[in-house]
Amino acid sequence: MRFILRRLGFFLLTLWAALTLNFFIPRIMPGDPVDALTVRTRGRVSRGALEQMLTSFGFKPDQNVAVQYADYLGHMFTGNWGRSIGQTLGEPVTRLIGDALPWTLGLVGVTTVLAFLLGTLIGTVAGWRRGGALDAILPPVFVVTSALPYFWVGLLLILVFSQGTGGALPANFNYDTSIVPGFSPGFVGSVLSHAVLPAATLLITTIGGWILTMRNNMITTLAEDYVRMARAKGLNPRRIMYAYGARNAILPNLAGFAMSLGFVISGAILIEYVFNYPGVGYLLYNAVQNVDYPLMQALFMLFTVAVLVALLAVDIATVWLDPRARAA
């Protein structure tokens, strides 16, 4: 219990530190929103009008920084995240994120979990049957694929499965743009078919890491004395593999998994760009490009919270899986 409480305290402290950085870093960054908007409106619009327009959307460059900071901290917790002052001038930030988040969670989230589960399973089996056929083929193949850049794999898949097949699999968007979203079979099918290529890209490039670390952890764990004892006792090999081998081998992987879960919310920016997939990744990219403080702050806050929550969850999971942690 003390362990969990300590972790919670640490969580809050980190959150505060991250939020504070999150407030100040964008303001130290070069560029200001008025310039960005001037560039984007091709200079057709007078600077004074733009400044006033941004002000009506909540941009307060002249306000005392301390007051702004206090307001900001309050707003982060109350969900009053303001309106975008960037490319989507005037849109409530909550709506922008609300629109983009489900797509990222769906695509990147599901794929990340899938990559972890599949990778861990393959790694477990490969490590267990060390030197077998599976071990000889899969890990080297996936080591290579995991070293390939996202966008390159993405473009290759588009070339082969979309261009090469005359558009059998769609290469862009999250659903057919001519469909009006709704829970119709056509829409759901369209969403799924549009997810195939980006999901495959993500899977191909991330699964290798899980396979490799799991396989190596397995091999180290299988050399331990308690595994030898389990074998000597004549336990069911399957039980040795999962309960003695995998349960211990997975521990170092958990933290990595938590981190990657945390990063799900920031999306795979490149994948979203290559596939024109409107998730949170491109939202962040645009927010930074256009010096959109409210959107940037809300997004960074979400990313921070997501990573921290994932780490907290792993801490708890570790306590559950590893009796030694309970004693600490």
Added chain:
Amino acid sequence: MRPTRILAVALMLTLAATACSETKHKGDSGGGTGATGSSGPKKKGGTVTIANTAGQTWTCNFNPFNPAVYNTSIGFVYEPLVFVNALKDQAETPMLAKSYRWNADKTEIDFTIRQGVKWNDGKPFTAKDVAFTFNLMKRVKSTDLYALWTTAGLRSVATSGDHVRLKFDKAAQPYFYAFAHQVAIVPEHIFGSGAAAKSPDTWVDKKPVGTGPFEVDPCTANNIQYTANPDYWQPGKPYIQKVEYPAYLDNGPANLDLANGKAQWGSQFIPGIKQFYLDKSQDNHTWSPPVQNVSIYPNLDPSHKMSSNLKVRQAISLAIDREKVSQIGVGGQVPVANQSGVVTPTFDKYFDADAVRKAGFDRPDPARAKKLLAGLGYSPAKPLKLTILTITGYTDWDASLKVIKQNLKAVGIDLDVQDLAQQTMVGRLYTGDYDLAYYTQQTTGPTPYYELRQTLHSANTAPLGKNAASNWERYKNPKVDQLLNAYASADPAKQVDLVKQVAQYMIDDVPVIPVVEAVDWFQYNTKDIAGWPTKDNPYAQPSAYNFPDTGQVLTHLYSTSAQ
């Protein structure tokens, strides 16, 4: 002497006469199908899909006062008073104003508003709506996007019958492009009440009520679908019944859809356009007319010793092989610029080729550049070191600068190219924290005056450290200011002369160094859709991001299979 004097008197008389008569419009083929051969009404039908990178999913806001979204609403749904064609010597097409009349000193303009036009919700459009729109900009400053009530000196807007009269406190002719062509007229019965009236700048306009050829139906985050306005005031138009505007986040996917014919209207740079786009189908075409310059901006402040030295700037301009920059940098997709700053062939009327030739700027002259630098003590062996800022990710500019770097190296300038994030680069340019910068003036207009004024007028500059509006090189020349100021009340012939005089200062003082021209990116597919603007029939600026030009293009397009 005598014949000229008679001519001058005659000219003045005709001018005085035209000043008070109804303006004759330089017939911009109202029917608009001129060069496509067939004329007359077209049968309705067909869909056009636009592939122009939005960089963001749609927010389904069509408020024409919101600069983030106005190019999806103005032209499609909202319309201006008069359409001015920047590509065809300011040819005018009357839109919501049937005609107009300036007073003699161009401080007052009287619009006759078109009768029988309806808003797409069925309510009649009147002169009151026009006056309301302009007065709204006075009441809510942030909606006055073109600074009409401040910089342009608009003083009052009044209606009488179907007339709307705008009064200015000085000659306002150069602002005509802004107030008649770019301001979209909004309905009083929507913007005059409730939330829209309270904050017209921030109000979210979900279902825009306009007079334009299209209505929004429906809009989703991924796609705006426009359907033809059945009660559009131009009889029989629009021919196209549907426009799809998907939200592309990046150029890659948009270019792909253009190449495979899924989208018919493209408005962006396609690298290697021949193999990637044109060779894919004989229906794929491109025509990207130049509208402004991409230039090297030298810092003219005396604290920047070398870039403010005229000889150095002359040497740079002479050393650059612009033809090569265009070929290697942008695959020949943009024409070369010239030192006078007048964009050709778009503004040929204002271009003085002789003046450029006389000054020796008509071709690269590395020998002369070398001599100029030698006079300052520099040579290829002992080069002058200069840095130039550019924007990271602008790969065509990077390639262009590689060529420029090579050219300059040969004459004795060692160019250090600094790739910066757009924000950083623009920030340093605006505040004058640079030696040289590669950039483009953002404003375009129907004559070179607009770009030259932005670039050269001392009112647009600021001391180092402060944000300069557009005269980033910090050029100050009272004579040039005078010439530019005189433009406002001058007659058309005099305006051409004034532009030529200003262009002479571009040649003499080399305040900026135009390298290549920036174009309106435009790709179009003719498999089913015809009526596109072309080189022979440039009835509007063709990029889908140019408002209200989109409105012109949309009312000219038709489906060939429906005929």
